[in-house]
Amino acid sequence: MGDYEFVASRESLSGLQEKCSTPMSMMTSLTILFITVFVVSCSFGQFGISLSTLCHSLILKLTGHSEQMVHAIDTVLFKIRLPRLAVASIIGGAMALSGASYQGIFKNPMVSPDILGASAGAGFGAAIALLLSFNMFFVQISAFSLSLLAVSLTLLVSKIIARKSSSTIAMILTGMIVTSLFSALISIIKYVADPESKLPEITFWLMGGLASVGTSDALFLLLTVSVGALPLLLIRWRLNILSLGDDEAQSLGIDVLRLRFLVIGCSTLLTASCVSICGLVGWVGLIIPHISRLLVGPDFHKLLPVSILVGAIFLVLVDDTARCLFSVEIPLGIITSIIGAPFFLYMLVKGKKGWL
Amino acid sequence: MNLGIHNLSCGYNKKAALKNLSLEIGSGEILCLLGPNGVGKTTFLKTILGFLEPIAGEVTIQGKNINSWSKKKLARQVGYIPQAHVSPFPFTVMDVVLMGRAAHIGNFSTPSAIDYREAEEALEKLGILHLKKRIYTELSGGERQMVFIARAISQRPRILLMDEPTSSLDFGNQVRVLSQINALAATGLSIIMTTHAPDHGFLCSARVVLICRKNQLRIGNAEEIVTEDNLMGAYGVQVKINESSLDNGTRIRSCIPLLEH
Numbered sequence: 144m145g146d147y148e149f150v151a152s153r154e155s156l157s158g159l160q161e162k163c164s165t166p167m168s169m170m171t172s173l174t175i176l177f178i179t180v181f182v183v184s185c186s187f188g189q190f191g192i193s194l195s196t197l198c199h200s201l202i203l204k205l206t207g208h209s210e211q212m213v214h215a216i217d218t219v220l221f222k223i224r225l226p227r228l229a230v231a232s233i234i235g236g237a238m239a240l241s242g243a244s245y246q247g248i249f250k251n252p253m254v255s256p257d258i259l260g261a262s263a264g265a266g267f268g269a270a271i272a273l274l275l276s277f278n279m280f281f282v283q284i285s286a287f288s289l290s291l292l293a294v295s296l297t298l299l300v301s302k303i304i305a306r307k308s309s310s311t312i313a314m315i316l317t318g319m320i321v322t323s324l325f326s327a328l329i330s331i332i333k334y335v336a337d338p339e340s341k342l343p344e345i346t347f348w349l350m351g352g353l354a355s356v357g358t359s360d361a362l363f364l365l366l367t368v369s370v371g372a373l374p375l376l377l378i379r380w381r382l383n384i385l386s387l388g389d390d391e392a393q394s395l396g397i398d399v400l401r402l403r404f405l406v407i408g409c410s411t412l413l414t415a416s417c418v419s420i421c422g423l424v425g426w427v428g429l430i431i432p433h434i435s436r437l438l439v440g441p442d443f444h445k446l447l448p449v450s451i452l453v454g455a456i457f458l459v460l461v462d463d464t465a466r467c468l469f470s471v472e473i474p475l476g477i478i479t480s481i482i483g484a485p486f487f488l489y490m491l492v493k494g495k496k497g498w499l
Numbered sequence: 500m501n502l503g504i505h506n507l508s509c510g511y512n513k514k515a516a517l518k519n520l521s522l523e524i525g526s527g528e529i530l531c532l533l534g535p536n537g538v539g540k541t542t543f544l545k546t547i548l549g550f551l552e553p554i555a556g557e558v559t560i561q562g563k564n565i566n567s568w569s570k571k572k573l574a575r576q577v578g579y580i581p582q583a584h585v586s587p588f589p590f591t592v593m594d595v596v597l598m599g600r601a602a603h604i605g606n607f608s609t610p611s612a613i614d615y616r617e618a619e620e621a622l623e624k625l626g627i628l629h630l631k632k633r634i635y636t637e638l639s640g641g642e643r644q645m646v647f648i649a650r651a652i653s654q655r656p657r658i659l660l661m662d663e664p665t666s667s668l669d670f671g672n673q674v675r676v677l678s679q680i681n682a683l684a685a686t687g688l689s690i691i692m693t694t695h696a697p698d699h700g701f702l703c704s705a706r707v708v709l710i711c712r713k714n715q716l717r718i719g720n721a722e723e724i725v726t727e728d729n730l731m732g733a734y735g736v737q738v739k740i741n742e743s744s745l746d747n748g749t750r751i752r753s754c755i756p757l758l759e760h
Binding site: 247250251252377378380381383384386387388390391393394395396397398399440441442444 | 550570573579581589598601607609610654
């Protein structure tokens with residue numbers, strides 16, 4: 144009997160290591176890939192910087208000898224390109240994270256982070272601020288607050304509709320209504336906007352892009368995204384249970400209403416802060432969790448960190464394309480849609496369809 | 500007494516589906532809830548699980564009213580196996596069974612080596628350890644039900660509620676699930692199950708609550724309650740109760756419906 148127990152525990156231990164080793168190596172290789180993509184992307188752009196110059200400048204900067212650097216390189220690399228790449232990585236990771244979390248709480252892999260009206264609200268906020276000729280900082284603040292307002296409106300109304308129960312259908316339907324309301328409001332603003340100056344500005348903002356971001360944006364994002372991401376990462380294993388449905392999750396000892404409120408709050412904060420900086424960039428929150436699920440499976444414990452890395456890599460690459468493909472920058476939202484839509488069709492045709 | 504039900508009335512929106520139910524269930528006992536569709540069997544389970552607040556009366560576990568208990572505290576005492584369903588995400592069997600440990604894990608932590616061992620033990624107990632790495636949405640209905648039972652075992656409750664545990668299973672799997680229910684009760688678990696088969700009362704030598712329309716309740720041993728008259732009253736169909744003796748000498752009753760022509 145003693146021997147048997149020893150063998151059994153040895154076996155389960157090796158099983159455990161197997162369980163841990165796969166995601167760890169996946170995380171490691173994704174991290175290496177991310178760093179490589181990030182560094183190589185620094186050399187891409189209208190102002191080409193060769194890899195050797197790049198390394199040289201980085202060393203000079205790190206050792207505090209930035210005065211020896213060519214001024215143009217210093218400006219392009221550290222004032223424009225690095226902040227932009229940082230913002231792209233943070234936004235890609237944050238959107239993928241909030242998308243994966245939303246899919247968990249709505250028990251539906253087809254849900255994306257703007258389902259509760261976050262993007263439409265942000266779009267309206269930005270449009271109105273641009274119409275009133277506010278500066279970029281206030282455009283972002285306005286987009287951010289109206290995004291949160293739109294989601295709060297959705298939650299409030301769906302709460303009234305569903306009374307004490309916590310119907311997700313009520314939430315999704317209300318989200319659609321709020322989205323279409325804010326889209327109509329955006330149209331009004333565009334209609335009254337000066338077609339020579341304001342209308343193009345609003346249209347470009349809505350198409351999404353990172354052309355005007357700087358260090359302050361990176362810092363703002365770092366703050367709000369950390370606040371939103373940390374709780375999600377801490378409770379990520381419990382998202383598994385939440386995705387089973389309310390009754391079952393409750394019977395397993397989960398306070399469903401509280402946990403769902405926390406997840407929606409954090410994901411909305413992530414979405415709102417991203418959209419307020421980069422405009423409407425769709426599809427990332429929908430397709431990245433799917434790609435990540437192909438890599439590590441549906442367990443949210445592994446899925447969330449992997450989604451963050453894959454999202455960051457994806458958006459840095461997309462932004463490279465936006466910067467380099469033509470001499471004029473292409474709006475980010477257009478590229479993500481062009482990549483996202485066919486990819487999603489492919490997923491529907493070929494992928495595992497347990498959820499259809 | 501593990502579970503006490505005292506003058507309980509339960510239902511949705513203050514409309515009682517079930518009125519004035521009182522009973523006590525001890526360790527190792529099986530209780531079968533029988534009755535036509537819509538008399539409140541599932542509502543009763545949901546009230547014990549704390550999804551619904553009792554309209555009147557109270558539910559006690561080990562003599563303490565569960566009204567103010569947290570979800571987590573309740574989940575350490577009461578396990579639940581819902582009716583067959585499929586999750587939208589293709590979790591592995593191990594992932595699903597590990598979810599049973601949630602009530603024993605801190606809010607911000609993840610399953611430890613101990614939790615993995617508990618989950619493996621539960622799978623081994625049911626003889627389905629080989630399914631560990633399989634994707635549970637791809638399993639057959641019977642295997643999936645076994646996975647849910649394993650999850651309930653790893654939750655380590657005192658009381659286990661099962662909502663029609665054999666519905667949508669083939670005959671062999673129904674028998675296997677019923678054997679496991681008897682085996683679980685033998686380990687000291689109190690089990691309450693809803694069922695549509697009166698035979699389950701005999702097979703599990705259970706106490707039976709027969710709920711008829713207009714809220715008439717009959718409570719007692721299977722032999723006293725599952726009778727031709729009572730089933731006629733509850734379901735409006737004629738049945739014949741037979742007694743057969745098995746090879747090992749035990750006598751067991753079974754229920755045969757008489758079809759009209």
